[in-house]
Amino acid sequence: MNKWVQGLIRPDVLDRQAYVVADPGDAIRLNQMENPYGWDAEFWAECMQAIQRCEVNRYPDASGAQLIQAIRQHDRLADTWGVMLGNGSDEIIQTLIQAACDGTRPVMAPTPTFVMFQIIAQQCRVPFVGVELDANWQLDRPGFIQAMQQHNPALVFLAQPNNPTGTLYHEADLRAIIEACPGLVVIDEAYGPFSPRNHQAWLDEYPNLVLMRTFSKLGLAGLRCGYLTGPAEWIEQINKVRLPYNLGVLNQQVAHFALTQGAELMAEQARRLIASREALIAAFRKRGWQAYDSDANFILLEVDNPSEVYADLVTQGILIKDLSRAHPSLARCLRVSIGTPDENQQLLHALDRALA
Ligand SMILES: Cc1ncc(COP(=O)(O)O)c(C=O)c1O
Numbered sequence: 001m002n003k004w005v006q007g008l009i010r011p012d013v014l015d016r017q018a019y020v021v022a023d024p025g026d027a028i029r030l031n032q033m034e035n036p037y038g039w040d041a042e043f044w045a046e047c048m049q050a051i052q053r054c055e056v057n058r059y060p061d062a063s064g065a066q067l068i069q070a071i072r073q074h075d076r077l078a079d080t081w082g083v084m085l086g087n088g089s090d091e092i093i094q095t096l097i098q099a100a101c102d103g104t105r106p107v108m109a110p111t112p113t114f115v116m117f118q119i120i121a122q123q124c125r126v127p128f129v130g131v132e133l134d135a136n137w138q139l140d141r142p143g144f145i146q147a148m149q150q151h152n153p154a155l156v157f158l159a160q161p162n163n164p165t166g167t168l169y170h171e172a173d174l175r176a177i178i179e180a181c182p183g184l185v186v187i188d189e190a191y192g193p194f195s196p197r198n199h200q201a202w203l204d205e206y207p208n209l210v211l212m213r214t215f216s217k218l219g220l221a222g223l224r225c226g227y228l229t230g231p232a233e234w235i236e237q238i239n240k241v242r243l244p245y246n247l248g249v250l251n252q253q254v255a256h257f258a259l260t261q262g263a264e265l266m267a268e269q270a271r272r273l274i275a276s277r278e279a280l281i282a283a284f285r286k287r288g289w290q291a292y293d294s295d296a297n298f299i300l301l302e303v304d305n306p307s308e309v310y311a312d313l314v315t316q317g318i319l320i321k322d323l324s325r326a327h328p329s330l331a332r333c334l335r336v337s338i339g340t341p342d343e344n345q346q347l348l349h350a351l352d353r354a355l356a
Helices: 003-008 041-052 065-075 088-100 116-123 141-151 171-180 200-204 216-223 232-239 249-261 263-286 306-315 341-355
Strands: 081-086 107-111 128-132 155-159 184-188 209-214 226-231 298-302 333-337
Touching: 041 249, 065 081, 065 226, 065 249, 081 088, 081 232, 088 116, 088 155, 088 184, 088 209, 088 226, 088 232, 107 116, 107 141, 116 128, 128 141, 141 171, 155 171, 171 184, 200 209, 200 226, 209 216, 209 232, 216 249, 216 263, 226 232, 249 263, 263 298, 263 341, 306 333, 306 341
Parallel strands: 107 128, 107 155, 155 184, 184 209
Antiparallel strands: 081 226, 209 226, 298 333
C-alpha cells in the first residue's frame, strides 16, 4: 500500500471492510426489504411533470420546508414537534450520534438489531453496548435497565419492529426502558408501515424520546429519504449537526410528490405486503420450517444449514440474506424480504428444492 495512505488513514479504517452490496444482476431481490412494487407509467409521468419544476442549477431548499410540510400533514404531526430530514435513516443515525455522543457515553441497543447503529457508532469513535434479546426476541427488561445504569448511554436505539427479528417488543418493557434511560431514546420505525403499532402519541409522554422514520421500506428506497421527529427542542439542536443540502432537489421533489399524490398507493402496497407476509409464514410453517412471527416486510427463518441454503438459492436466481455469521443467536437464520406474490411463489419453490 502507498505509504501516504498507510500513514494517513486511521488504523481502524484501514482494518475495516467497505460496505459492499453484491450486484444483483437479474436475480429476484429478497435481501434488502425493498418494496417490490414500482410505480406505473401514468403515475411516473405525473411525477416527471413535478420534477420539471426543479431548478437543478440552484442549491436545494436547505430546510426542506415543502417536504417537511407534506410529512407533517401525512403523519399528522403536532405543531410542537420538529422534523429533520436525512439522506436515509443511516445519515440520521450518524447525525444523532455526532450531536449527542462525546465519545465517553456509549450508544446502546438490544441485539441482534439493525447493524448500522453499531457500525456508525464505531465510525464516530463512540462505544457501542448491545444487550441480548431473549429467546423469543423480546427485551430483557431487567438486563437492559441494569446495563443502562452501568454504562450511562447517551443514545438508545430501539428498532420497532426490529430488524432482523421482525418483532415488536412488549409495550410495557419498552416504556420501562424509556423511563429508566439516562439518555435520548430513538424509536426507529423504519418498518412502521407494516406494523400495528405507532409510537407517535408517546412523544407527548416522554421528554427523552424521538422517532425516526424512512420512506425506504414504503417504496422509495432509491430516494434515500428519512426523517426524525420529536419535541422541537431536540430537533433544533440535532439539526445543527446535519450537513446543509443533505437532500437533493430531485429527492425532495419526488418524496413530496409521493406523499401528496401517492400516499394511498403506498399504503395499499403495504397492505398487500402484509397479506403476502402472512401467507408466506403460513406456507413456511405448513412445511414444518421454523418461521418467526413478523410485524415487518420480511420473515426470519431458521434452517439447519443457512449458508448452504443461501448459496443454493443464489444458483436458483434468488437473493435472500444469510444471517448465520451476523450474530451468535442468528447462527441458523435466514431473512427473506416479502416480494410480489409471484416472487414469493418462486421463493417457496426454490426453498423446497434447497431444503429437500
Ligand atoms: C431498522 C432499520 N432502520 C433503518 C434502516 C435504513 O433505512 P434507510 O434506507 O432510510 O437508511 C433499515 C434498513 O434496512 C433498518 O432495518
